[in-house]
Amino acid sequence: MSTLTLLGTGCPSPSSLRFGPSTLFTHKESNYLFDCGSGVTQRLNAAGVKSSDIEILFVTHLHSDHVMDIYQLYISGWHQGRDKKFRIVGPRGTKEFFQNMLKAFKNELQGRVEWEQRPNKDGLEYAITEINSDYAYKNLDLEIIPFEVDHYPVEPAYGYQIKILDTVKEKKVVISGDTRKNENLINHAMDADALVHEVFINLEFDEKRMSKKTISNVRDYHTSPKEIGEIAKAANVKKLILTHFVPPIFDEAFLTKEIGESYKGNVIIGEDLLTIEI
Numbered sequence: 001m002s003t004l005t006l007l008g009t010g011c012p013s014p015s016s017l018r019f020g021p022s023t024l025f026t027h028k029e030s031n032y033l034f035d036c037g038s039g040v041t042q043r044l045n046a047a048g049v050k051s052s053d054i055e056i057l058f059v060t061h062l063h064s065d066h067v068m069d070i071y072q073l074y075i076s077g078w079h080q081g082r083d084k085k086f087r088i089v090g091p092r093g094t095k096e097f098f099q100n101m102l103k104a105f106k107n108e109l110q111g112r113v114e115w116e117q118r119p120n121k122d123g124l125e126y127a128i129t130e131i132n133s134d135y136a137y138k139n140l141d142l143e144i145i146p147f148e149v150d151h152y153p154v155e156p157a158y159g160y161q162i163k164i165l166d167t168v169k170e171k172k173v174v175i176s177g178d179t180r181k182n183e184n185l186i187n188h189a190m191d192a193d194a195l196v197h198e199v200f201i202n203l204e205f206d207e208k209r210m211s212k213k214t215i216s217n218v219r220d221y222h223t224s225p226k227e228i229g230e231i232a233k234a235a236n237v238k239k240l241i242l243t244h245f246v247p248p249i250f251d252e253a254f255l256t257k258e259i260g261e262s263y264k265g266n267v268i269i270g271e272d273l274l275t276i277e278i
């Protein structure tokens, strides 16, 4: 059986209900994490999964809300007994980003290693794969393929397509990452069993912290509810799961109505710690 667990369904805006973006995909007790937002290890704990039991962290893009807790995942996994390499797959720049994180924590990590004398030193080793055009993760059960999305000026930014191979009929799950409406995502999500998609609902103008350009630019590199309905319809997805809500609190009736103008299928308004069977 495969499940998706929405660990964090929020955005950079702090919310006690919606932590930073992160989605867990579990297949036959193997755990794959997509993005690593603020609070992810606490949510993993609540979901009954140890940081040490994550096979691979897949990163969609290097916006802070998606990568904030990578160091916390790295350290808590080591504390929980990880004795193999910490593995990350992400866009170009992921290696430099993680190594800069390690540089910032160099003294504290050295101090911990020397003082704590843990036996599983191998758990601090790491392997980072930066995505290129032929990258694909494969094992006997699964195939995980990144595809480019459009989150310009953040480049490159990826979504991920997960194919579950060891079922009578192959299943497909797609994670959008952050993106505008775009054809590449629709093509990769075609006939998917589940599409996990980001959403931008609205931002109220506040002249103390925004210019008019702020709202139009933030809206411009995300996807509106109306567009999500169009995407889900065009891709003929069986289930649409919404996450990364901007803002974290919004009018659900408006959201459902806008999507429903095009898409008549199953819409799940995500919540932190919601688990969905695939």
Ligand SMILES: [Zn+2]
Pocket (backbone or CB within 6 Å): 061, 063, 151, 154, 178
């Ligand atoms: Zn982003």
